[in-house]
Amino acid sequence: MFGLGKKDGATAIAPQREYSVDLGDQKLVFKTGMLGNQANATVLCQSGDTVCMGNVTVSKTAREGVDFLPLQVVYQEKYYAGGKIAGSRFRKREGRPSDDFVLLGRIVDRGLRPMFAKTIHNDIQVFCTVLSYDFENDHSVAAANAANLAVAISDCPCDGPLGSVRVGLIGGELVLNPSREASLKSDLDLFVTASLEKIVMIEAGANQVPEADILRAIEFGKKWAQKIAK
Template sequence: MEGPEITAVEAVLDNGRFGTRTVRFETGRLAQQAQGAVAAYLDEETMLLSATSAGKHPREGFDFFPLTVDVEERSYAAGKIPGSFFRREGRPSTEAILVCRLIDRPLRPSFVSGLRNEVQIVVTVLSIAPGEFYDALAINAASLSTQISGLPFSGPIAGVRLALIPGHGEHADQWVAFPKAEQLEDAVFDLIVAGRVLPDGDVAIMMVEAEATEGSWNLIKGGATKPSEEIVAQGLEAAKPFIKELVAAQNVVANTAAKEIQPYPVFPAYADETYDFVAGRAYDKLVPIYQIADKVERQNSDDELKDAVKAELVAAVEAGELPET
């Protein structure tokens, strides 16, 4: 707590022999006209501002949730000022577009189903240190700004980037949280994981983005650990303690600064009795279908089951047993 209106908390992530990374969340200082605004810092050198706003009324004629995620990169964040002919900031970079998608994927299903109010999440990169990645930090900032905005959102959601750095001598392989670019050059695998903490304390993984690094081939030829399904599974498990720490930090801010959840009208795609009708006729039959190894045979069986259930559903609606919506 800093002052009567400014709330801040830190999460210190231990990377063992690679030191620590400090993630700091702060609200109450910037973008106070937004429904929720959070500044997120990584080691006090990289700073993002996430602001969440929502429309007062549902959008008419929309049969989907109108969520917009925007990442604004600015040259001044890296200490540069555009000059010469191009003096204005241009269109979003490829990296900014990919970060928008990384934020959207875990956050979109966390809103209440059937919400039709337009929601905008704008993340602005205010400062970035050389060799830093801001994508995972942006997921945390967007989650917390939405969590405190008063929207029907089941967060917090935390994101972490991990790099598998091979061991040398007495040191074993290690997953490093929020690695820098120079550390990524020495890694054989890189992944971004987002998730939430369940009531029982376990972590539910909501999104995974993984890839081998540019130097992984040469590292593997030199004797480094080769990425496999087992290694990826170990990476997901290694991400969970970091996700728990980041979620706990977000909860500290949310418990102090979150607005009361406002009543928003929802427009479900189908009634509960319609779902129960379909689930009762399809669920048990889908289990063996999705265990069919042959792709064509599996798809044909799936289509046959869908056609059969649809026919029963249409008959039940026409008979007045189920609502039309």
């Protein structure tokens, strides 16, 4: 689908390409080659007017003396994404990541980490940055999918690609990637990441919901996540 290579430490300019996925009445648009060409791979994902960027950088050599995957996932939102200026009148700086964004970073991490071979000991950094937020379309879905695809087209050997969706339950009906307003009415907040073969990560919070509805929501999320992964 996309191709990106780095040779002899040179910076390769990724071709500008665009790929879209229809999700019912929604659409995810992926773009590459527009930003972040110093990174190993960069992908922009747009949902409505919400735009997120996923960047991947990989060290050239393995870290010595470790027996684990040194993967770091950073999820960050800039105040300008929502049209705001950070800080007080006298201090215009971005603050530290909120607990919500730390948890979102962990959700992305939990989806990506099992896809890497256990023999990889190179330092890998994945950055998810919210560039624009329209307060309607969920930035976590766009950011996760931007990161998923960036890893898939990078030089990192991994089993991918992945797709991620959020599922809500409103009035007994399953809702794909519910809006911010709809999420407040939902009895279920389910985040599903899946490969073409299986589900690799589930995160959920819910009110008292029947088990049958939970299982139905998982299968629903898996179907749409796999459509993105294709």
